[in-house]
Amino acid sequence: MAVLEKSKLVGRVTALLSSPDREAGLEKAHVNRMDLVFDGIVGDCHAGRGYESDSRMLAQYKRGTPVANTRQVSILSVEQLREVAGLLGIPELKPEWVGANLVTSGIPDLTFLPPSTRMMFSSGATLVVDGENAPCRYVGDVIEKHHPDQGMAFPKLARNKRGLVAWVEREGRIAVGDDIVLHIPPQRIYAHA
Numbered sequence: 001m002a003v004l005e006k007s008k009l010v011g012r013v014t015a016l017l018s019s020p021d022r023e024a025g026l027e028k029a030h031v032n033r034m035d036l037v038f039d040g041i042v043g044d045c046h047a048g049r050g051y052e053s054d055s056r057m058l059a060q061y062k063r064g065t066p067v068a069n070t071r072q073v074s075i076l077s078v079e080q081l082r083e084v085a086g087l088l089g090i091p092e093l094k095p096e097w098v099g100a101n102l103v104t105s106g107i108p109d110l111t112f113l114p115p116s117t118r119m120m121f122s123s124g125a126t127l128v129v130d131g132e133n134a135p136c137r138y139v140g141d142v143i144e145k146h147h148p149d150q151g152m153a154f155p156k157l158a159r160n161k162r163g164l165v166a167w168v169e170r171e172g173r174i175a176v177g178d179d180i181v182l183h184i185p186p187q188r189i190y191a192h193a
Helices: 078-088 137-146 151-157
Strands: 005-018 029-031 033-037 050-052 066-068 073-077 102-105 118-121 126-132 164-170 172-175 179-184
Touching: 005 033, 005 172, 033 164, 073 078, 073 126, 078 102, 078 151, 118 164, 137 151
Parallel strands: 073 102
Antiparallel strands: 005 029, 005 102, 005 179, 033 172, 050 066, 073 164, 118 126, 118 179, 126 164
């Protein structure tokens, strides 16, 4: 896309996680590699071209409205996980507790990457950032299992540090250790909002 500019920032894939069963809970298991297809991560419970809108979209649609799945992949950074752990007063915030699929390192302020940013991996596989993944109480419930009386503060303390959601633009395999090159759209403020 001509308007996107290749950034000098290069991140790295630090961890990959997946779960085939949404009913089993939020936690996901570590894997060394994963295949990205247009439906999302092969074998992950959040894969699919569409889903039914939920509480996050009530300002736009009635709950249960069929919509495109722009939440195929949940992305976090090791830097922001450490920061939130410190705010919570716990030694570590594991990505599997937060429902992550992809954990990066080396991308400052990951959560603030603008929508439409392309995250291009060594294989050529590409994710398109949809937007920020707001912190929720379900993550707090998981943290409570590991650190009683610490998890309920997660939604407040993880604000603007919970990472991003994205969808697959180009298929391919990604693996732990892969580079991530960012292609970022121009930064403009819409004056009429």
